[in-house]
Amino acid sequence: MAADSKSDRGDLDALMGKMKSAAAPFRETLQKLHRDHAPINSGAVASYIPELAGASPDWFAISVVTADGLRFDVGDSDRLFSIQSISKPFVFGLALEDHGREHVLSKVGVEPTGEAFNSIVLDEATNRPLNPMVNTGAIATADLIKGKDQAERFKRLMEMFRRYIGREAYVENATFLSERATGHRNRAIAHLMMNFGMIEDRVDETLELYFQQCSVLVDCHDLAVMGATLANGGVNPITGERALKAEYVKDLLSIMLSCGIYDFAGEWAYRIGLPAKSGVGGGIVAVIPGVAGIGVFSPPLDEKGNSVRGVRVCKELSERFGLHVFESGGAGKSLRDEMSPRRSGS
Ligand SMILES: NC(=O)CC[C@H](N)C(=O)O
Numbered sequence: 001m002a003a004d005s006k007s008d009r010g011d012l013d014a015l016m017g018k019m020k021s022a023a024a025p026f027r028e029t030l031q032k033l034h035r036d037h038a039p040i041n042s043g044a045v046a047s048y049i050p051e052l053a054g055a056s057p058d059w060f061a062i063s064v065v066t067a068d069g070l071r072f073d074v075g076d077s078d079r080l081f082s083i084q085s086i087s088k089p090f091v092f093g094l095a096l097e098d099h100g101r102e103h104v105l106s107k108v109g110v111e112p113t114g115e116a117f118n119s120i121v122l123d124e125a126t127n128r129p130l131n132p133m134v135n136t137g138a139i140a141t142a143d144l145i146k147g148k149d150q151a152e153r154f155k156r157l158m159e160m161f162r163r164y165i166g167r168e169a170y171v172e173n174a175t176f177l178s179e180r181a182t183g184h185r186n187r188a189i190a191h192l193m194m195n196f197g198m199i200e201d202r203v204d205e206t207l208e209l210y211f212q213q214c215s216v217l218v219d220c221h222d223l224a225v226m227g228a229t230l231a232n233g234g235v236n237p238i239t240g241e242r243a244l245k246a247e248y249v250k251d252l253l254s255i256m257l258s259c260g261i262y263d264f265a266g267e268w269a270y271r272i273g274l275p276a277k278s279g280v281g282g283g284i285v286a287v288i289p290g291v292a293g294i295g296v297f298s299p300p301l302d303e304k305g306n307s308v309r310g311v312r313v314c315k316e317l318s319e320r321f322g323l324h325v326f327e328s329g330g331a332g333k334s335l336r337d338e339m340s341p342r343r344s345g346s
Pocket residue numbers: 083084085086117118135179186214278279280281305
C-alpha cells in the first residue's frame with residue numbers, strides 16, 4: 001500500500017498515542033487496509049470442527065489497541081467467534097503462574113516443530129511435547145492448570161480470560177460440544193501422552209478443559225485488548241487490571257514469536273517479526289511489545305491453518321510501520337522506544 005510519508009507520520013503519531021487528535025488518520029489507514037483486503041477470496045473456512053463451518057468467508061475485522069488504551073476497530077469487530085488456538089499462549093501463562101517456569105518447562109518444551117498444529121510428533125528424548133502452541137503441548141499445558149476439581153480448574157481458566165478481555169468470558173457450548181464429539185485426533189494425542197507419562201491420568205477432564213479453552217467466545221476487539229495487555233507488561237490497558245505476572249510476559253511473547261504460527265512460524269518471524277498467535281476460527285493476535293496489540297478476524301484459512309487476510313494485514317502493518325521487533329535502528333534506539341510515550345518520557 002503506497003502512502004506518502006506525511007500521512008505515515010500522522011498514522012504513527014496515532015499509534016504512539018501521543019496525541020488523541022491524531023487518531024483519525026490511523027483509523028482511516030485501518031479502514032483502507034480493510035477495504036483493500038476485503039476482496040481477497042482465497043482460503044477456506046475450517047470445517048473439521050463442524051460448528052466452525054457455518055462462518056461466513058466475508059466476515060472481516062481489524063482492531064488495534066495501544067498499550068495506553070487507544071482503540072481502533074474496523075469491520076465486524078464485535079462479531080463473536082471461538083478463540084481456538086489463540087487461547088494457547090494465555091493458558092500457558094496461567095500454567096507458569098501455577099507452577100513456575102522450570103516445572104512447566106519440564107512438562108512441555110519450547111522448540112518450534114515445523115509441523116502442522118495437530119501434529120502427533122513428540123520429543124521422545126525428553127518425554128515432552130515440543131511446545132505449548134501446538135495441540136500436543138497445549139493439551140499438556142491444560143493438564144497443568146490447578147484446581148481442586150474440574151469445576152475449579154474451569155473457573156480459573158475463565159477468570160484468567162476475563163482479566164485479559166475485561167469482561168466475563170463465556171464458552172460457546174455448540175462449538176465445545178462439536179469439538180468434543182469429533183476431536184478424535186486430540187483425544188488420541190492425549191491418550192498417547194498419558195501412555196508416555198507426559199500428562200496425568202485425568203485425561204478426559206484435561207481434554208474437556210482444552211476443548212473449553214478453544215471454545216471461548218471473543219471478538220476482534222477482544223483480541224487486540226489481549227495483545228495490548230501483553231504489550232503493556234501484563235496489565236490490561238482498558239481496565240488497569242493485571243492479567244499476567246510481569247515476569248512471564250516475555251515467556252509468552254518469545255514462544256509466540258518462535259512457535260505461534262505453526263509451520264509458518266519461521267517465515268512469520270522473518271517477514272513480519274511480531275509475537276503472534278493464530279486460531280482456526282480465523283483470528284490472529286499480534287503484539288507490538290510496549291506499543292499495541294493487533295487483532296484480525298477473517299475465517300478463510302490458508303493450508304497451514306492461518307487466516308489468509310489476517311496474515312496479509314499483519315504483514316502490511318508490519319512493513320508499513322517498521323514494526324518488526326528486530327527492525328534496524330539500533331537495539332537501544334529502536335522505533336519501539338520512540339513509539340512508547342512512557343519509555344521515551346514524552
Ligand atoms: N489451530 C487451532 O486453532 C486448533 C484448535 C482446535 N480446537 C483443535 O484442537 O484442533
